[in-house]
Amino acid sequence: MKKIERFRILVMGRANAGKTTILQRVCSSTENPEIFDGKGNKMPHRLVEIDIDAECSQRGVHKIEHELVFRSNLGLVFHDSGGFEAGSTRQFDEMSKFVVYHGATTRVNERIHAIWFCIPMTDYHRTVTAAEQKFFNECDTGHVPVIVLLTKVDALYLPALRGLLDEGLAIAEAKERAAEKQGELLEKWLDHIKQELGKCQFPPKGYVSLQKMHQESADCSALMQCTANVLNEEGLQRLLISTQQSSIALCVQYAVHK
Template structure:
């Protein structure tokens, strides 16, 4: 375990799920990630931005925190069976490889709340029913939760509230909506063969000062090796409090 140099994460989810923004916040960066191929050669462009094309083998890294290495599946909901199989083969191979610095340690599966009426599509069910990630934990990450604000306002208006009178109730209604849809997602995915091992929601990721400590905490909690927990806690820069908390617990 001591020979592992970097914490490696596979990031999954639909296009426009806010994945890159989350990685930027985790690494305290506003820059786009640098992309490297499997041989360590820098790739000129972020190829995932080309619709319909991706290379899951490519490594995404930020100069601000080279302790993290990310892989992006770039969303397979619109892809072919071949793309899904490629992703599954990557998960199996990188989860079982004996090359310790090529192992993936966690998977962040992002679902945006911009389209919460279709939070669990056939693509999500296919992944959680057919992709056995083995010892690599999958964390379900709800992104763009802030968009529930407009829906909260709409429901309050439907209940007869005037917006100027309902300001104190909007945040409460947002929490109710989030709890409702999170419960729905847990129910649907919990019935799958290989359900997520953790759930977390992220807010205000558009702000450079956004807090990712909940994601770090959730990931650390579901890791099955103490060495990996230590690696993650020491690598993450989002929360000094989390470092202290983990040190006290151990």
């Protein structure tokens, strides 16, 4: 454990799942990450400015081997699988090979320690697609835990408001109750996702709902705590908790209990 210098996370999910924003919040940054190839060489500046959630025209610029690092927190290293969609056998095979190698390599500083799988609530009507089914049924991540992140939860506000208006509520009352209804919708879809992925051969180890990530003050402590809780090495827990910058309270809590 003393040889491990940085905590390494693979981030997966569909295009436009809000991955970049989450990483910025976790690292307390508003900047784009610096990108390095697998050998530690910094990539050209023009690539750094490209959003890793970009759609088709820029898809493929980022490779899963590339390291994404924010200057504000050099202790966290991220890898991005790109827009993970069904139907791309090549992309799935590349991701599987990456997980198998980096999950068990003897080069301890190249190992990935956790996987964040993002499911955006902008697509709440298709929360578990063939891509998710394929990954959780066919990709054995070994000892590397996978956590499902429900992203862009704020997108459920409008369906919640429309549902209340359809029930006959006046606009003022509907707005007052929209937040509560949004929470009910979130619970509904979270239960559905847990049920569907729970049937898979390699189900996730945890689930986290992320809200208001567009705000610089967004709270990521639940994500960091969930990630720490599913790690099977106390040394890795200690590394993650000491490296994360989203919550001083989390550091204190972990120090007291551990």
